[in-house]
Amino acid sequence: MQTWHVVTAENVVVASAYSAIAYVILSGLITTGQLRTNKLGLATGLIFMTCAVHHGAHSVHMLLPSVGLDKEHGEIMRQAFDWHVAVWDGLTAAVGVYYLSLRGSYASVLRGAQMFEDLKVRQRQAVEINDNIVQGLTVAKYQLDRGHDAHSRAAIEDTLRKAQNLITDLLGESRGDAGLGPGDLRRSAGATVVDPPKARDADSSR
Amino acid sequence: VTAAEHQLIRVVLCDDVAALRAIVREVLEDEPDIEVVGEVDNGADGVLLIAQLQPDVVLLDLSMPGMDGLEAIPVIRRSAPDCGIIVFSGFAADRMAARALELGADRYEQKGVALEDLAASVYDVAAARRIS
Numbered sequence: 001m002q003t004w005h006v007v008t009a010e011n012v013v014v015a016s017a018y019s020a021i022a023y024v025i026l027s028g029l030i031t032t033g034q035l036r037t038n039k040l041g042l043a044t045g046l047i048f049m050t051c052a053v054h055h056g057a058h059s060v061h062m063l064l065p066s067v068g069l070d071k072e073h074g075e076i077m078r079q080a081f082d083w084h085v086a087v088w089d090g091l092t093a094a095v096g097v098y099y100l101s102l103r104g105s106y107a108s109v110l111r112g113a114q115m116f117e118d119l120k121v122r123q124r125q126a127v128e129i130n131d132n133i134v135q136g137l138t139v140a141k142y143q144l145d146r147g148h149d150a151h152s153r154a155a156i157e158d159t160l161r162k163a164q165n166l167i168t169d170l171l172g173e174s175r176g177d178a179g180l181g182p183g184d185l186r187r188s189a190g191a192t193v194v195d196p197p198k199a200r201d202a203d204s205s206r
Numbered sequence: 207v208t209a210a211e212h213q214l215i216r217v218v219l220c221d222d223v224a225a226l227r228a229i230v231r232e233v234l235e236d237e238p239d240i241e242v243v244g245e246v247d248n249g250a251d252g253v254l255l256i257a258q259l260q261p262d263v264v265l266l267d268l269s270m271p272g273m274d275g276l277e278a279i280p281v282i283r284r285s286a287p288d289c290g291i292i293v294f295s296g297f298a299a300d301r302m303a304a305r306a307l308e309l310g311a312d313r314y315e316q317k318g319v320a321l322e323d324l325a326a327s328v329y330d331v332a333a334a335r336r337i338s
Contacts, residue, residue, distance in 0.1 A: 085290050138317040138318050143225075146229060
């Protein structure tokens, strides 16, 4: 077996793997309606697609002389691809197949192209936090400013309940793939909450 | 002081949170020169009411059902060109203000701003619109 045989086979594998990855990404973007909005996802899909064509073209060019076509260029390419290229193309093929196998093991990712829904999800979560938390706290602050303590308390209690529900929902979304385990809720630093002025005064007088 | 300068500043509130509208209405109606002439809880009704009433100022939320604030601003700008638009939103100003102003809003106030500052904004925007 000559080196170009190996390189040709490797490039077929790379082209196939990259084509499959590009298909998964681009079809996911189309299915979720993000083809225009998710530019990073689109660019990633196009990179895989163009690389698939590039590697596929190498294989085709090296195979053409075997069927009597474009012998001159094909033979030159066969000679140009030495064992250095074979090693790198082998690594490229391995990485491509490994990447594809990782994505294939997450059915939900393949179904919804969720790795590219991050932006949409974050925007939706921001709107929900605004609607449920910021609006409620704003009402509570303004009620307090106006001296309506009872209304302010009601707004705070309502907002607290909504915040807890929102957090529960967000945790629930992540539970599907990973699940919360020991250590997942460990924080880099303790939560900080501003001390009420009266409590600070009482503490300092002790 | 001319008669025109004594005219009340007519304000429309466009926000989906009823409790917030009630407080803002209460604050603005404490002002001697401001009158709240209408309020709605969504952008689609907001643009219709503003076209109908031609208020001096609208306090416009961004996140609303039906039509959001960013969609509503250009529509209001066309249907009520003399109306001052104050976006009053919970989203941080450094992320949303530039976009809102670019679409035609006159000012961006982040929810949580002192209520007296909000009233001052209504005066400022109304005055600027009347001068222009």
